[in-house]
Amino acid sequence: MxxxxxxxxxxxxxxxxxxxxxxxxxxxxxxxxxxxxxxxxxxxxxxxxxxxxxxxxxxxxxxxxxxxxxxxxxxxxxxxxxxxxxxxxxxxxxxxxxxxxxxxxxxxxxxxxxxxxxxxxxxxxxxxxxxxxxxxxxxxxxxxxxxxxxxxxxxxxxxxxxxxxxxxxxxxxxxxxxDTSGESQILSALFEAWSEGARTCELRAGGTLIDARSDPEAIRKGAVFQMDGIGAYKLAAKHFPRFLRTLMESANITLKDVSAIVPHQASATALDHLRRLSRVPKDKIIDIYAEVGNQVSASMPVALHQAIEQGRLKRGDIALLVGTAAGITLGGMALKY
Missing domain, CATH: 3.40.47.10 (Thiolase/Chalcone synthase)
Structure with missing residues (x-):
């Protein structure tokens, strides 16, 4: 860790x-x-x-x-x-x-x-x-x-x-x-990887794992995304509460200091879990999942853009960017916008 x-x-x-x-x-x-x-x-x-x-x-x-x-x-x-x-x-x-x-x-x-x-x-x-x-x-x-x-x-x-x-x-x-003015800063960042969840989210084709010349059918099957959503969620949820506490402690902030939480839009279930865990007002969490779904790596910056455009994140405000990914990996950053 x-x-x-x-x-x-x-x-x-x-x-x-x-x-x-x-x-x-x-x-x-x-x-x-x-x-x-x-x-x-x-x-x-x-x-x-x-x-x-x-x-x-x-x-x-x-x-x-x-x-x-x-x-x-x-x-x-x-x-x-x-x-x-x-x-x-x-x-x-x-x-x-x-x-x-x-x-x-x-x-x-x-x-x-x-x-x-x-x-x-x-x-x-x-x-x-x-x-x-x-x-x-x-x-x-x-x-x-x-x-x-x-x-x-x-x-x-x-x-x-x-x-x-x-x-x-x-x-x-x-x-x-x-930024040399002190107005905009990255306060802290934290990443963890738990490879016991390596098989929960996979796109197996495209690399060197499968030889396209000797097994084209395996390439076809491997080009379809496979996900054990329940397994991925359980593993991420197991580690996330401690992870979130550690991130905020390292930034020397509390959730009361945070104006907006910008999460990866993994699923409605994952966003509900974040709401229960953080216990912050509903409008502090940028939730765009119902309208655009999980956009993989684009999810977080799309949500960040929405937070700024809607005035929910203003200059000098502190934002918490958090999420999970295949692996299973956890990532978070506290920044002053």
């Missing part, structure tokens, strides 16, 4: 955020129809009304849409960026990395702008924010784009409701810069 707490707050400022939701919303009634379920089943059992499916749109294209919106909001140009970080669970292709594809579509193919890809499944955005905070706060980079983009609709198991009804596609971009 390791506590990733900075010896002093790190001066990082979120300059702008943006999201991109592809196409038109897909209702739970449409999911019921495709999954051959009784109308109303998906919404009743999962607590989700709609989500977005990208169709033929590429993951990198969604990322670029979100990035351009964030750049416009910050009044930055793409060539102002010192670094592009693609923080996603499932890339468009393995080689070259998704950061390269995003850089090219932003018109930077001949600019030499460095790229970095970070994959911590559903916690990719939070992990990227943690990793980049150190060099950014020290001045190695001035302006950084972190973008998460996911297309889980392409790997859904339509015979398992907790999979086919739970996920949605989308992207979110966050622009960062160094």
């Amino acid at each position: 390791a506590v990733g707490t900075p010896s002093s707050p790190l001066g990082i400022r979120i300059v702008a955020t943006a999201t991109y939701l592809p196409g038109t919303p897909v209702t739970s009634e449409e999911v019921d129809l495709k999954a051959k379920l009784k109308q109303g089943t998906c919404e009743k059992r999962l607590g989700i009304r709609s989500r977005h499916f990208a169709g033929n749109m590429l993951t990198s294209e969604m990322a670029v849409h979100a990035a351009r919106k964030a750049l416009a909001a910050a009044n930055w140009n793409a060539d102002d960026l010192d670094l592009i970080v693609s923080a996603s669970a499932v890339m468009e292709q393995w080689i070259p990395t998704q950061g390269i594809l995003i850089q090219r579509q932003l018109g930077l193919a001949d600019k030499g702008t460095p790229v970095l890809d970070i994959n911590a499944t559903c916690l990719s955005f939070l992990s990227a924010l943690d990793v980049i905070s150190y060099p950014l706060s020290m001045g190695r980079y001035r302006r950084v784009l972190v973008v998460s983009s996911e297309k889980p609709s392409q790997a859904l198991d339509w015979e398992t409701l907790e999979v086919c009804g739970n996920f949605g596609d989308g992207a979110a971009a966050v622009l960062l810069e160094q």
Whole structure:
């Protein structure tokens, strides 16, 4: 168990955020129809009304849409960026990395702008924010784009409701810069991994585990996401109360100091568990699950954008970013926006 707490707050400022939701919303009634379920089943059992499916749109294209919106909001140009970080669970292709594809579509193919890809499944955005905070706060980079983009609709198991009804596609971009004023800071960060849950969430194809040339059928089956939702939830819930206490102690804050809790939108059950555990007013928890579903790594930055846009997180406020991911891993960060 390791506590990733900075010896002093790190001066990082979120300059702008943006999201991109592809196409038109897909209702739970449409999911019921495709999954051959009784109308109303998906919404009743999962607590989700709609989500977005990208169709033929590429993951990198969604990322670029979100990035351009964030750049416009910050009044930055793409060539102002010192670094592009693609923080996603499932890339468009393995080689070259998704950061390269995003850089090219932003018109930077001949600019030499460095790229970095970070994959911590559903916690990719939070992990990227943690990793980049150190060099950014020290001045190695001035302006950084972190973008998460996911297309889980392409790997859904339509015979398992907790999979086919739970996920949605989308992207979110966050622009960062160094803050020397003390107004915006990362107060603390904490990550843990419990690999006893390694088999609870799997997408087995795409790496070197299965040889596509010798077993193409295994590749086809492995390209469908498999999840033991109950097992994943139980393991995460076992560790999360202590994890949350440790995170807040390391930041020297209490829940009364927190203006907004921005969680990974894993499921309605997971969000309900967070409400019971934290015992904070309902409006402090940013819950967008019913409208967009679990967007994997994009869930947290999409929720963060909503919190800022709706005025639920203002400059100087403290936010708690928390979540779980395949592994099972737990991640959290306390930051002053």
